Amino acid sequence: MNIKILLEHDLFTNIPEISGNNIIVFLESNFSEYLGYLENLDLDSPVTTEINNNLSIITDFSEIVIESIKCYLKGQPSIAYKIFSDVMDSIWENHLKLFSSKILQTNSTSLFRCRVAEKDKIFDKNDLFHIPLDKRNLIQNQRYSINGHPSLYLGSSLLDCWLELNEPPIQKLVTSRYFLKHRNINVLDLAIDYKVIPKGLETIENDNYFQNWINEGIYTKFILFPLILAVSLRSNPIDSFKVEYIIPQLLLEWVTSNKDVDCIKYYSTRNYCNLNDTTHLTNYVFPVKSFRMEGYCQKLDELFSRSEPFVVDDPDLYIDPSHSEKILPNYYESIFHEIEEKNR
Numbered sequence: 001m002n003i004k005i006l007l008e009h010d011l012f013t014n015i016p017e018i019s020g021n022n023i024i025v026f027l028e029s030n031f032s033e034y035l036g037y038l039e040n041l042d043l044d045s046p047v048t049t050e051i052n053n054n055l056s057i058i059t060d061f062s063e064i065v066i067e068s069i070k071c072y073l074k075g076q077p078s079i080a081y082k083i084f085s086d087v088m089d090s091i092w093e094n095h096l097k098l099f100s101s102k103i104l105q106t107n108s109t110s111l112f113r114c115r116v117a118e119k120d121k122i123f124d125k126n127d128l129f130h131i132p133l134d135k136r137n138l139i140q141n142q143r144y145s146i147n148g149h150p151s152l153y154l155g156s157s158l159l160d161c162w163l164e165l166n167e168p169p170i171q172k173l174v175t176s177r178y179f180l181k182h183r184n185i186n187v188l189d190l191a192i193d194y195k196v197i198p199k200g201l202e203t204i205e206n207d208n209y210f211q212n213w214i215n216e217g218i219y220t221k222f223i224l225f226p227l228i229l230a231v232s233l234r235s236n237p238i239d240s241f242k243v244e245y246i247i248p249q250l251l252l253e254w255v256t257s258n259k260d261v262d263c264i265k266y267y268s269t270r271n272y273c274n275l276n277d278t279t280h281l282t283n284y285v286f287p288v289k290s291f292r293m294e295g296y297c298q299k300l301d302e303l304f305s306r307s308e309p310f311v312v313d314d315p316d317l318y319i320d321p322s323h324s325e326k327i328l329p330n331y332y333e334s335i336f337h338e339i340e341e342k343n344r
Helices: 003-007 025-038 048-054 055-073 077-099 133-138 159-163 197-202 211-217 219-229 245-256 298-303 323-328 337-340
Strands: 111-116 149-157 173-180 188-190 261-267 282-287 304-306
Touching: 003 048, 025 055, 025 219, 048 055, 048 219, 055 077, 055 219, 055 245, 077 219, 077 245, 111 159, 149 159, 159 173, 159 282, 159 337, 219 245, 245 261, 245 282, 298 304
Parallel strands: 188 261
Antiparallel strands: 111 149, 111 173, 149 282, 173 304, 261 282
16 A cells, blocks of 8 residues: 555544544454554565554554553553553654754734633733642543643633634633744644645655655554544533543653653644644643642643733624634635734
C-alpha cells in the first residue's frame, strides 16, 4: 500500500465514534486494522522503512493504551497511569522530543478563550483565565481536566470556542485574546487535520525526502496514532462517567509531570462545520504546573499576554446553531473572523 493512500483512508479522514458502547472492542478493532495497513506499506522510501522499523513500538503502544483502560475500569487508576506514563516517557525520549511541535506566534496571531456571559457580571482578564486554585471545587471532569485540577483551554479561533461552548447566542460570548510572550512553546501535537492532510501531502513532492515528512508533522502521527485515536473519541454529553476521557486524563497527568511539554494540541471533536481549513478548529490545553493553594498558576501567567475581555455588541448579529454546518467554507469570509478583526 502506498503511504499517501493510507493517509486518505477513513482512519485518518474521519473523527472517530464508538460503534456500540465497548471502547475496548472498538479500539482493538481499529488498532488491528491500522497495524495491518502499516504491515502492508510499500517499503519504497526512507519514510516507510522507518515506520516499518518502528512497527513493534506502535504495536506495543496500542496494547498499552488498551491495557491502561482495562486497569482503570478495574478500579486501578494508579496502575493504569504507571504503565501509560512508562510508555509515554519512552516514546517521548526516543521518537517525539526532537520533533515536538512549536506554536509560532507573531503579533498578528492569537489564541482565544471564551465564556458565556452571566447576568450583571463584568468580566476581567482573570475571569477568562483558568479557574482559580482556591476554587478547585468548581472544576469538573472534562476531556483533559481531572476533578479539582485546573487547566487552561484555548482555541485557535472564535468559531472553535463557540462550538466548544455548545453554540450559545454569539452576543453572549465573552472573549479574551491570548498572545504568547515566548515564540517557542513545546507542544504534544495530537491534531490530525482531517481535511488538510491531503493538501499537506501535495507539498511533499518526493517521498524520499524524510525531513519533509518531519516538517509537515506527518511522520510522528504514525507513531502517535494509537494515542490520537484514543483521545479523539466523541462522548455522550449526558454521561456522568465518560470512558472516552480515560486516556486523555492519563495523558494530562503525564504532561503535568513532564517539564519538556507545555501543552497538548488536539483537534476539536465538535467539528460539524464545512470549513476547508480546519486548523481553525484546533484546541490547546495548558495544565497548571505550579502548586499553590490560591490564585493562579504563575508559570501560565508568564507564558501569555492577555487582552481585556470583549463582547459582540451588534444586536442584529445572529447565527442559528442548527445551521452551523452551513458556515462559509472560507473562514476568512465568516462572521467569526470579522468579529476577530474588529476586536484586535
